[in-house]
Amino acid sequence: LxxxxxxxxxxxxxxxxxxxxxxxxxxxxxxxxxxxxxxxxxxxxxxxxxxxxxxxxxxxxxxxxxxxxxxxxxxxxxxxxxxxxxxxxxxxxxxxxxxxxxxxxxxxxxxxxxxxxxxxxxxxxxxxxxxxxxxxxxxxNRTLGQRGTPLLLPAHFYLKYNKKFIASRIAIMLALTRFGWRTEVKGGQAAVDKIKAKTNEQVVSAGSHLVENLGSNTTPIKAETGASSAYQDGRMIKLMIASAVGIPEQYFEDISIGNLATAKTVELPMMKQFRSLQKVWADAYQDIANVIMQHNAIPKEQWYVDIDFPEIAPQDTAAAAEAMVKIVGLIPEFADASEVQQQALMLLGINDPAEVIDSLGEGTSGNKEALLIKVLKQFRESLETERGE
Incomplete structure (x- = not known):
């Protein structure tokens, strides 16, 4: 994630x-x-x-x-x-x-x-x-000294015991389900052996009809597995892992514990940490680009590179598209800015916006402005339709 x-x-x-x-x-x-x-x-x-x-x-x-x-x-x-x-x-x-x-x-x-x-x-x-x-x-990542630390390092202790916990639960379930049925037989060992000879290692089709006389009584074995308590015990371990990696528990294959209100509440810290990591990577790629430009004797005042990442969530994409449409409508000159064009194309999911921008440069300013507004409006409408707005 x-x-x-x-x-x-x-x-x-x-x-x-x-x-x-x-x-x-x-x-x-x-x-x-x-x-x-x-x-x-x-x-x-x-x-x-x-x-x-x-x-x-x-x-x-x-x-x-x-x-x-x-x-x-x-x-x-x-x-x-x-x-x-x-x-x-x-x-x-x-x-x-x-x-x-x-x-x-x-x-x-x-x-x-x-x-x-x-x-x-x-x-x-x-x-x-x-x-x-x-x-x-x-x-x-998460530097304390000269070296970085893995994302999962704070969760290592709980991951180890979560594995042991799951293995223990499986062992308990296998032990409890070793026997599924119990038959009470009237008579001695000969009567017991007779029933065993007929039932042991015999595959019985589902929905079969069981006929008995008063000499035997077959009933299912009810085994109390403690599943409810085990779920809560396992959840405590899962919460510690979720906290360590910064991902809410509903993202760990159990959406039943979440709802729209809690999802929006927990999204903010997630957004902040992902945007923070985007900025870290943007700085890294800028530093690497600086090395390349210095190697090519590019003047230092020309080193700035506009680095963009895709929007993190669809609602961010829709909001950004709507805001861009309004800004370009009020200030048409924005349509000529390469940064605006690149961001608009990234909102559309185009992987190589630079190439598209070069082709846009062949048209007139008016055509670019009209095309940009039209495409962004259509994209915003499609997002709203998908969300049922």
């Missing part, structure tokens, strides 16, 4: 600076970088951040402004080397890893904040310099 709500169909970007756009297009559209930058790559990066608690992006700068980006396994990063007087000033990353032949390698990478390679001392007091031509960008 964290990845679904944060990224949706994927993050998109836009810039009005032609040189910056050319450099970033080459970087984002490169076949070599799709594993990290495509919609699928973005989701994988998000999942790794939530599962591992951190993501290390390695950026390899090539000739003619080219660049390649990859992810490094966090377990391979064994030391983060900083300025001795400032722990926030990260200089290098030490990576201990093995190649495909199993040979151990040690690499020292510069941080994206230390492109010039300013020297530093490691934990042993030795002077450190880069050994490989790569820049590392470190993104953390």
């Amino acid at each position: 964290w990845t679904d709500y944060t990224f949706g169909s994927g993050m998109t970007w836009q810039t009005d600076e032609e040189n910056a756009k050319k450099a970033l297009d080459s970087f984002w559209d490169s076949e070599n970088n799709k594993a990290v930058l495509s919609a699928r790559g973005q989701r994988k990066s998000s999942d790794k951040l939530l599962v591992d608690g951190e993501v290390f992006f390695a950026i390899f700068l090539g000739a003619h402004g080219e660049a390649k980006i990859r992810r490094i396994d966090p377990l391979e990063i064994t030391e983060i080397i900083t300025d001795p007087d400032d722990i926030e000033d990260v200089r290098f990353y030490r990576r201990d890893w093995a190649d495909r032949q199993g040979k151990t390698q040690i690499s020292i990478y510069r941080s994206t904040t230390n492109i010039k390679g300013e020297p530093a001392l490691d934990s042993m007091g030795a002077n450190v310099k880069q050994t490989d031509e790569a820049l590392v960008y470190h993104l953390t």
